[in-house]
Amino acid sequence: xxxxxxxxxxxxxxxxxxxxxxxxxxxxxxxxxxxxxxxxxxxxxxxxxxxxxxxxxxxxxxxxxxxxxxxxxxxxxxxxxxxxxxxxxxxxxxxxxxxxxxxxxxxxxxxxxxxxxxxxxxxxxxxxxxxxxxxxxxxxxxxxxxxxxxxxxxxxxxxxxxxxxxxxxxxxxxxxxxxxxxxxxxxxxxxxxxxxxxxxxxxxxxxxxxxxxxxxxxxxxxxxxxxxxxxxxxxxxxxxxxxxxxxxxxxxxxxxxxxxxxxxxxxxxxxxxxxxxxxxxxxxxxxxxxxxxxxxxxxxxxxxxxxxxxxxxxxxxxxxxxxxx
Amino acid sequence: xxxxxxxxxxxxxxxxxxxxxxxxxxxxxxxxxxxxxxxxxxxxxxxxxxxxxxxxxxxxxxxxxxxxxxxxxxxxxxxxxxxxxxxxxxxxxxxxxxxxxxxxxxxxxxxxxxxxxxxxxxxxxxxxxxxxxxxxxxxxxxxxxxxxxxxxxxxxxxxxxxxxxxxxxxxxxxxxxxxxxxxxxxxxxxxxxxxxxxxxxxxxxxxxxxxxxxxxxxxxxxxxxxxxxxxxxxxxxxxxxxxxxxxxxxxxx
Numbered sequence: 400x401x402x403x404x405x406x407x408x409x410x411x412x413x414x415x416x417x418x419x420x421x422x423x424x425x426x427x428x429x430x431x432x433x434x435x436x437x438x439x440x441x442x443x444x445x446x447x448x449x450x451x452x453x454x455x456x457x458x459x460x461x462x463x464x465x466x467x468x469x470x471x472x473x474x475x476x477x478x479x480x481x482x483x484x485x486x487x488x489x490x491x492x493x494x495x496x497x498x499x500x501x502x503x504x505x506x507x508x509x510x511x512x513x514x515x516x517x518x519x520x521x522x523x524x525x526x527x528x529x530x531x532x533x534x535x536x537x538x539x540x541x542x543x544x545x546x547x548x549x550x551x552x553x554x555x556x557x558x559x560x561x562x563x564x565x566x567x568x569x570x571x572x573x574x575x576x577x578x579x580x581x582x583x584x585x586x587x588x589x590x591x592x593x594x595x596x597x598x599x600x601x602x603x604x605x606x607x608x609x610x611x612x613x614x615x616x617x618x619x620x621x622x623x624x625x626x627x628x629x630x631x632x633x634x635x636x637x638x639x640x641x642x643x644x645x646x647x648x649x650x651x652x653x654x655x656x657x658x659x660x661x662x663x664x665x666x667x668x669x670x671x672x673x674x675x676x677x678x679x680x681x682x683x684x685x686x687x688x689x690x691x692x693x694x695x696x697x698x699x700x701x702x703x704x705x706x707x708x709x710x711x712x713x714x715x716x717x718x719x720x721x722x723x724x
Numbered sequence: 725x726x727x728x729x730x731x732x733x734x735x736x737x738x739x740x741x742x743x744x745x746x747x748x749x750x751x752x753x754x755x756x757x758x759x760x761x762x763x764x765x766x767x768x769x770x771x772x773x774x775x776x777x778x779x780x781x782x783x784x785x786x787x788x789x790x791x792x793x794x795x796x797x798x799x800x801x802x803x804x805x806x807x808x809x810x811x812x813x814x815x816x817x818x819x820x821x822x823x824x825x826x827x828x829x830x831x832x833x834x835x836x837x838x839x840x841x842x843x844x845x846x847x848x849x850x851x852x853x854x855x856x857x858x859x860x861x862x863x864x865x866x867x868x869x870x871x872x873x874x875x876x877x878x879x880x881x882x883x884x885x886x887x888x889x890x891x892x893x894x895x896x897x898x899x900x901x902x903x904x905x906x907x908x909x910x911x912x913x914x915x916x917x918x919x920x921x922x923x924x925x926x927x928x929x930x931x932x933x934x935x936x937x938x939x940x941x942x943x944x945x946x947x948x949x950x951x952x953x954x955x956x957x958x959x960x961x962x963x964x965x966x967x968x969x970x971x972x973x974x975x976x977x
Contacts (some may be wrong), residue, residue, distance in 0.1 A: 501816055522854055593819060594816050594817070600814075601802065602802035603799055603836055
């Protein structure tokens with residue numbers, strides 16, 4: 400019965416997302432794309448935060464890696480967006496591999512600080528290498544050329560067309576992350592979060608699994624970056640700034656880091672709330688901070704986790720205390 | 725393969741001026757249920773930590789089935805078949821009992837790296853997990869979250885986790901600490917049965933003399949980082965030196 404309702408709601412959400420592409424106004428479509436892109440960023444990120452239990456402050460570097468990888472590729476090599484995305488994700492993946500190699504040797508606060516340090520290094524590199532990256536101007540004039548697949552070409556220059564491409568990438572990310580979470584590998588990552596020592600004594604190298612999670616989440620950040628660059632037609636050096644690294648952390652926390660849908664719900668809330676609040680006041684951060692406070696203190700486990708708990712306790716008045724089922 | 729299961733040559737370790745292992749030479753033969761005893765601070769834990777890879781050695785050599793493992797990381801030693809359990813409960817608290825055991829089983833079957841294959845399809849793994857749970861008597865609690873188990877059951881799970889990697893040599897650090905008598909008997913019967921099967925050689929570190937003398941075929945006595953007694957239960961019980969430093973202390977206490 401519960402499963403049935405999950406399928407129904409998934410179908411409804413999908414229908415809604417497709418409807419936005421067909422009937423949504425320009426602004427709604429643009430906002431939805433930003434939600435989807437942030438969701439991709441956060442879904443990948445949450446494999447590291449919620450699953451593996453590692454807090455990284457440096458994932459904006461991989462987002463920027465994707466964006467600049469795609470930008471440079473499309474300006475200097477070829478404008479085909481598919482190849483550009485592959486180039487961008489590959490660059491982000493390489494960066495995550497190199498940075499991760501040093502970071503996963505440490506845990507907790509030391510890991511977080513190292514990722515922050517590397518993230519700031521990447522930011523200042525982008526800022527200072529004017530000849531390559533355009534410095535504070537970023538790379539401009541990234542065109543959304545049609546996607547040529549050999550037999551067919553798909554135009555994505557119009558916003559609604561591009562929307563469906565972003566939606567496709569989002570669904571792909573959802574499917575991949577879902578499968579990773581349910582795989583043997585995903586269970587080992589949960590084991591690393593729970594008790595890394597015990598994983599070691601299961602005969603697995605904790606460091607390698609941490610690195611793999613880091614690289615996977617960095618690659619999804621890169622994918623989000625390439626889509627973001629195509630959306631805005633330019634790259635922004637501040638996409639590498641550490642404050643941008645906070646976004647996937649915030650939205651995962653809002654939605655619930657121990658849930659699958661948490662990062663998606665969090666992304667939608669984050670972007671929509673911000674747009675709404677910005678219409679009324681310049682100090683959107685103040686109001687957003689208050690809302691965040693309410694969510695974190697009021698709903699344990701984020702919006703998705705909190706609601707799931709409420710739903711469960713309504714059904715059976717005595718909440719299961721975790722005893723024998 | 726005539727190399728002994730485990731051979732320790734000239735192993736030494738000191739923390740500052742406190743010597744916790746001085747020139748230990750030891751051979752552990754396959755299939756002999758061995759116990760290591762000694763008063764508090766004798767260096768039992770240090771010895772196990774060095775053998776399992778948690779602590780680097782100062783000098784000396786550890787050979788496992790003839791291969792030098794002195795500097796290998798923990799997980800490589802486990803892969804070779806050398807594992808341990810812990811004195812303090814060391815499990816995955818927020819995972820179910822089943823998932824707890826599933827992690828080492830996946831590791832030993834080399835399935836842990838599978839990224840996209842659903843866990844539910846690993847039929848062989850599920851079967852092996854069930855076998856391990858049956859063996860330690862936790863089959864009924866398979867879907868319980870580990871942190872909700874009683875302390876004794878958590879200790880059983882701990883033993884299960886260690887057994888799940890199919891070790892050739894398994895160190896059990898006070899395996900029955902904090903258990904009630906029923907659980908204790910179950911664990912001891914388990915150890916005896918598994919030892920008789922011959923796949924795993926057990927080395928038990930214990931305080932409890934009853935357990936040591938009822939179970940072991942060989943007893944090693946440590947004191948101040950040195951081996952002061954090594955022999956059958958009877959030999960150890962009648963050794964004047966051991967009685968003086970260990971049994972004597974206990975009687976006096």
